[in-house]
Amino acid sequence: MTLPANGQTVLVVGGGPAGLRAAVDLIGLGIKVVLVEKRHELGGAPIRWRYKTLAPELRPTEEVMAPLISAIEASPLVTIHKSSLVQRLDGQAGDFRAHIGGEGGRATMADVQAVVVSTGFEHFDASRDPRYEYGRAPNVIGIHELEGMLTDGKVVRHDGRTPKKMAFVFCVGSRDRATNSWCCTICCGVSIKQAMEVKELLKDVEIYMIYIDIRTFGLWENLYWNSMEQHGINYIRGRVSQVFDTGSQLLIKGEDTLVRGPFEVLMDMVVLSVGVDPGEGTAQAAKAIGLATNPFGFLQPKHPNVHFDSAREGIYLA
């Protein structure tokens, strides 16, 4: 790893939390930054999906993201290209030339000494799995959509009524060879955090978490205990085979894998704990910049378990 020196320039691809954090650290070292973001705004998934808080510390998104975004927007060391892509990257470590522009449009050139690629993740599109009626039943939503409701302080059904019974279905688009075979690592913790936030908002709602394994690793374990002991959240170990929209409610059919039998429950709202996919811009950036992706489409680090170096000298992953 060779880092650029004070006064040199680094290209940061992606303006989500990781890209912004990298950019703030770089300008702190006196390094110039060219920031390229595919969308019209900075902030990535937390801003796009209007996350209320970030797990597991439950810090408000605003408190974490606003200082990063304003530091970048105010810095004379940073040039920002929104609604833009890196179309091509020529040269080599210490002497890259990036072609930056809109899709198909004319490119601006930027000479940079190193590149940080932080194209992030996207929430799994649950309409890819027909079992859950996502995209058809209006009271079936994803955890990313629930975040927006929590931010608005208003968790309601499509008809405006307050849900009395609510289920979270874990591992949608995760640990499932029909869609994504890996574990997304975070949907357990995020869902448990959300369940507690819903319970604070709607005192008499009943919440059921339908899970394969509870994966609150490390210090997230406290969230799991608090959710049961302080918030009365219920856990069902099971697998959902189908969600049916009855018109007024949602019928969940599945197998309880703890007591070994089928179950059917009626819910007012179903929240799908969707997993993650590679970020929207990952495939395009990987191709334009010449980076390897793994069989699932995520950027491949040079060394397993060390997630900073790409296989191309002078290009780092964040």
Next chain:
Amino acid sequence: MTLPANGQTVLVVGGGPAGLRAAVDLIGLGIKVVLVEKRHELGGAPIRWRYKTLAPELRPTEEVMAPLISAIEASPLVTIHKSSLVQRLDGQAGDFRAHIGGEGGRATMADVQAVVVSTGFEHFDASRDPRYEYGRAPNVIGIHELEGMLTDGKVVRHDGRTPKKMAFVFCVGSRDRATNSWCCTICCGVSIKQAMEVKELLKDVEIYMIYIDIRTFGLWENLYWNSMEQHGINYIRGRVSQVFDTGSQLLIKGEDTLVRGPFEVLMDMVVLSVGVDPGEGTAQAAKAIGLATNPFGFLQPKHPNVHFDSAREGIYLA
């Protein structure tokens, strides 16, 4: 974060994988390193406990660690103090003076511009939990001891016989308010890796994994599937209440939490999937250097979820 420049010196506290990796990266930038290691040898837990391979990629420990250790030992930029501690750290970011010496002995002074503290982890001492007979029944061992056996290519009972039935008990000293309340994150993956390695060595051994939840998050999920599909490893969802040494075998009593009933099984060997505790040198280093620890004794980063900055300027965690 302010990084030292080429030619300046960084103190690295702890010569395990993280400290060695940090030192190698620093010398790559032309920065001098003073490395302080409490024990008589470099390499940390993988060397001390003779790990065979590192999960989840199953790379031989030797292949990962040997290049790090030899790069450090050969570099003219590195001064190594083995069997030594940092007794005190005076000064401030950019101008620290470290007092380095044996316990109680006379100190050598080193002037450094920044400090990296990498005092790592230690395997949970299972004799703290009397249920498992660890330290009394000779055929009850920990995953760290099994690594040494795998490295020797010889998994045998205390009496020299080959085990025909072997159980791994997950979450020993993890997810248990009587000992450690957090999830250690890694003992699922390491145990599954080891079970497959045992099966390759002893073709006709039966292996049972007794678990609360399987926490093979991210891409470790493949290990879990392979262990069942390619290696025939068995999984029992349950909690162990007691291990009894019958003299010739080990009787495990517990509750099967999948079919909801008690179970009793006889095993030839029991492997405890022990969790982690703060590294041996963590408490002493934290005190000498003036760093905060969390309620569990691990070093506390300045910002939650960002594990590099300590709360003291110029001192970094690895």
